[in-house]
Amino acid sequence: MGVFKKKYRPDTETQVNGARLVTFVEPKHVISEQFRTLRTNIEFAGAALDKLQVVMFTSAEMSDGKTTVSSNVAVTWAQAGKSVLYVDADLRRPTAHSTFDLLNTRGLTTILASNAQPKDIVQKTFVDNLEVLTSGPVPPNPADLLSSARMASLIDWMRNNYDVVVIDVPPVMAVTDAQVLMPLVDGAILVTTFGKTLKANVQRTVETLRLTDTKILGTVQRVRGGKNDAGYGYGYGYGYGYGNE
Template identity: 40%
Template sequence: MSKKNERKGTATSAVSLITLVDPSSPISEQYRTIRTNIQFASSSDNPIKTMVITSSGPGEGKSTTSANLAVVFAKSGQRVLLVDADMRKPTVYKTFNLSNAKGLSTVLSTATSVLEAAQRTVIDNLTVLTSGPKPPNPSELLGSMRMAQVIEEAKNLYDIVIFDMPPVVAVTDAQIMASKTDGTLLVIRENVSRKESLTKAKDLLSMVQARMLGVIYNGAENSKDQGYYYYYGN
């Protein structure tokens, strides 16, 4: 993955929605920097309206990244839909204190529309489609023709659609969605991400010809770069 346009800043704190509770913090500024890099990568020939955020394994910060990027995109005036596409271990409904009685699984398995299942948040321009009740076959639902229809419906309703996915090495869900969306971000964490898992993640995403927008690195512990985020844009 290319290392052009490197950016770095402070990593996330224990507060998952730092961009909401402390928008002037250095952490929030780095999320805005990532947003800007993504916007620069978008063009009329290769627009970025839908993106997958995943990691190689658990505990690397993908859901925190997804939520905070959704907030900064919404605060820039864009209509944002954050989709919890981790139907195995959902977290987004907890982050935004929403009901999970219906959501993505409902939309994929019934005639319910995105508009009917999505929920507004307290943040202007930010709407969330929670995961919904846990289905027996998440991968099959994500790979279905109905999922393609849902993506098109969401693109017509919103400016940016962010899919929070399970780790790409663990299950095929992120691989499936990376092949259907405009771009993919891979989140890694120092002392958590393993080199062999990252190599496997890169290979799996390359296999489906995912458009890699970059890598977000967090949790650095050395004295010079402690807590820094790095963004490597293509």
């Protein structure tokens, strides 16, 4: 496994420049079709639930691609006519403002730490039907804010105002932020990268999700593509294995 770890250096491109929205820029690209298939599979996986409205995207480790997957799947939901809110709850390494070219002077942390109204903080994007709640200023106590009663009330507000809420949270193995949000969501998607993500960390992440009774809607495995992959570099596959063991 050490060989793989040397090949995969931390991916800072998304952190600096935001995720690449292939689903918006090239909706007919094969990668865009893969994201639409992911969306459909998530809907099928959630069909047995009482509701599938608030979906959390997480990973076991950093640089597994959860932000790219979550933002592109959110775009496909919006393109399908759903009213979508994308929430950047990765308060330590925020990226949504870069992805959607928005200001981040106010955001999720502003609402949680003050009396600001969500409708005044949420921002429209260049994607029809898609609005974004950026992270806001980085706080000293992310987990405390996310576990607050105000966060629970905010999720209720989201449910009442949008068809689908996509929440991007930090890796489960890195910090406790994702764990405190698990009781508030309808299901979770686990993103991994083939040849990088350690199997032991994936197993521990699945165990953590199950301890909180979080429905695992499936796993997305990101696979590095070849040089002719139009510059996007990865392919995406969806599986049910970890959710059904």
